Amino acid sequence: MTTSSALQTALAYHRAWTSHDFERASSFLAADLVCAAPSGQITGLADFRAFMEPFSQIMTSSQLLAAFGDDDTALLMYDTTTIPVPHAPAAELYTVVDGQITHVRIIFDRAPFDAARAAAADHPAS
Template sequence: MKQNSACDIVQDYHRLWTSGNVDMAMNYVAEDITYRAPGTNLHGKDAYRSFISGFAPMLSGIGEIAQFVDGNRVALFYYPQTAATSTAPAAELFTITDGKIVESILIFDRLSYGPPKRN
């Protein structure tokens, strides 16, 4: 049986969680995943699932995905679209080991995803 490439794993994972299927996406995540994002450092699949599950329902779409692959590391660049913003970019670097995502580092502007400003 052919093993999926790091790029395939990340693309499948990303497609699943951004369409709201977090449980299926977690099939691509290692039990001991390390996750870093602005204001958040998590360890373990359960903590990661909880974090992703909290954000996934806010998504209304994903814009313009680009990627860069370097062996077992895959970077995605995209625009998570929510009620608060559709123009704030995000960059995420995934590390794949033995067919699972073992590390994710997410960079984005947290303030862009807060409540809309009132004038």
């Protein structure tokens, strides 16, 4: 089985950030990366890292559910377990140019995280 170049890059990036190695993950990201996320557009590697790295730190495990790609695009679907939320499924669509992710569209449900924050606010730790 042959894996497309975009899919290889997306999988390497995914393996790196889900193992909490954001230095390695960043090596697959273009400096001028553009990300479309539920919270809005994020432009540039520094801002994307500021968005994504904190999530990677609260993630305790990740299960890859599906991965597809061609020479220019890749799509990964996965489910993560995080400290506040037991199931946080997501999908990411990547555009890859010369081995670098230049665009990523992230789709996930923010509602469980909002509910977890609200519950924590209602019952602060002693």
